[in-house]
Amino acid sequence: MAAASFARQIGHEFARPELLRTALTHRSYGSPNNERLEFLGDGILDCVVADLLYRQFPDLPEGDLSRMRANLVRQETLHQLAQTLNVGEQLHLGEGEMKSGGATRPSILADALEAVFAAVYLDADFAAVHCVISRLYAPLLADIKPGQFQKDAKTRLQEFLQGQKKRLPQYALLETSGAAHEQSFTVACSIEQPPLRTTGSGNSRRVAEQNAAQAALALLEA
Structure with a gap:
């Protein structure tokens, strides 16, 4: 372009x-x-x-x-x-x-x-x-829904699973790459029931976990 x-x-x-x-x-x-x-x-x-x-x-x-x-x-x-x-x-x-x-x-x-x-x-x-x-x-x-939008993806995923009496997700660091000043992290979010595993990336582990949680939420809510 x-x-x-x-x-x-x-x-x-x-x-x-x-x-x-x-x-x-x-x-x-x-x-x-x-x-x-x-x-x-x-x-x-x-x-x-x-x-x-x-x-x-x-x-x-x-x-x-x-x-x-x-x-x-x-x-x-x-x-x-x-x-x-x-x-x-x-x-x-x-x-x-x-x-x-x-x-x-x-x-x-x-x-x-x-x-x-x-x-x-x-x-x-x-x-x-x-x-x-x-x-x-x-x-x-x-798309903003006051109340829900103020909560981050990890919180919303946790509340979603708790509401269905399911176990909470587990997060695991899969990869760290890049120079020290600009690292990239990849994290997996695993859910036991229903069986689901998503990944997310970001410039910090926290951001990567949020992205993995958001991907899981999108699949569950769909």
Whole structure:
């Protein structure tokens, strides 16, 4: 997918296309890269998502809104959005990072998407990036169920199994890979009844366990 097509997919035509290129350039490729843009995009995303939640749920207290925002801006959510946009196909990576699977690594994809948000903001203004983020997050916001959405996947899986008087899941670390500063963990989630085993990956064991639990939940709820 060409950069112009990607820009159309996110809903913004860049007057300064070099900003988009920088947003999609990992530090392993060279300089300029997207580290500073990722920093800015992280703050922009927090602000926009807070605004969207504040307007959508006028009666919810601050604590509930904060937990909802945390779920929406976490790495797992950004990774999923980046995958739907095929961000990995657009990334500029160093040879070593490319060979080690950097184009599919959740942390790299999540950071790149945040950097893209910053690029839109710098290319235009806050209204433009608010529009882009609102459109991308619309399906996620539509699916929010206050109460359930505030709980993480491991908690929801545990409650689901307890409600059916089943044994709790067991988590086991399967693999750790990557350099010390950017490790990737793969964890298995095993359920005795019904017999089920899913896996999840992340840049920490906690994140990997959450992803494995989410995969199990999706199968059980289906």
